[in-house]
Amino acid sequence: MVLTVPVRMGGDRGGHSRRTVLGAVLAVVGAVPLAGCDSLRQAPRERPAPDPLNPFYLDTLALARRYDATITAVPGLAERLGPLRDAHHAHAQALVREMGPGLNQPSATPSETAPADQTAALAALLAAEKEASAAARETCLTAPSYRAALLGSIAAARASHVEALS
Amino acid sequence: MSTTSGLTDALRAEHAAIFAYGTLGARLDGATVAVAEVAEAAHRARRDALILRLNALQASAPPAEPAYALPAPVADRAAALQLMITVEERCAAIWRQALPTVTGDDRRLAVDALVDCAVRATKARTLAGVKPATVPFPGR
Structure with missing residues (x-):
């Protein structure tokens, strides 16, 4: 929960308060993996045998x-x-x-x-x-x-x- | 996600981490403050490397925000160590997300950063008495 969601405080009135700034940064970052995973799933995978792993x-x-x-x-x-x-x-x-x-x-x-x-x-x-x-x-x-x-x-x-x- | 956006997200995370270390250091004692100082220096080095790299890519390198909201008040040593754990876990996640977007030297930068975040998170968990001090898939 920490550092992952915007923190809402009664004293904030929008604009670039300290709390909304970090919340925005981390909210944006947190949104990235979902998009990344989707693109990975859709990527074509060619796996010649035997797998090098x-x-x-x-x-x-x-x-x-x-x-x-x-x-x-x-x-x-x-x-x-x-x-x-x-x-x-x-x-x-x-x-x-x-x-x-x-x-x-x-x-x-x-x-x-x-x-x-x-x-x-x-x-x-x-x-x-x-x-x-x-x-x-x-x-x-x-x-x-x-x-x-x-x-x-x-x-x-x-x-x-x-x-x-x- | 492109190479540039992966590295830009990492830079934003490093800025936030540096801010967090500036706050939590005041709540630590002798042995732990030394660990935090080394960690902060490492984040600064990664930040600098990212700015150089983004400049070389002719991409915009976002500056640090004037301040960041901390997830909880850093009132004492325990809270400071918890913040260190959180910061390192979050940075690990962002570097892990960057990995598929980069190749060559950028891949090296990202994997080394992920490794270092995981090691620092383990150090912080050990100092905080958190068990286990490791996670199976850092950054996931």
Whole structure:
């Protein structure tokens, strides 16, 4: 609600009061995503198989499973790592939806391992997140426009995980 | 949405963010004020980069408004941190919207800005004691 709707105050009498100005700015900005989404939905999508996002999807799945393995190995980290793990699984699901029929679902999924020591486990995840965030950024930079927002959000989420693990 | 409008919206958001940081800094204490100062400097740098870029595109770069309405009074540290979270989330959303409209160096600018907003939002949530300190899809 905050910063998203114009604030109406009894003392305002129209014109460029402080409140209407910010309200207008953010109201305009808030209207943008709807228009953007519509244009994206209508954009023609040509998806030659195999979809180039497949390797990125496999890396995302591996990262999610690495968290699963870590939480299994160090249950005390479950509360702290749970939201980060869930985010990676959500990214993987979003990538599945994005690729649609272009997805090559792996027939066998390699299991991930994790250190049993808490400090070592966190350090390993931190290093993995740094690498993964940079990879998502690079993928975003070269992606077609209709995938840029999703990949940008994934890069941003991974970078925020680095912050949360640091 | 065109490249120009995506970047123009981002510039308006950066102007508003800089205003917000100017207000909330007074309510923070030692460790948190340092975080806010770094954040404000980053928003200023993004603003400057956007103005240069829009000028290069021969597009109009909107100036900052004289003042902005804050969503809530910034009476104390908690309110200041909440405002920081809100500002970073809103800026992340606007940069995310810009991403599909831009390519090349502009794409780089936008994704780096989105990443930085998400990291700062996480810092602010951590300082505010908000759990979880992360969101799955920053800017969405």
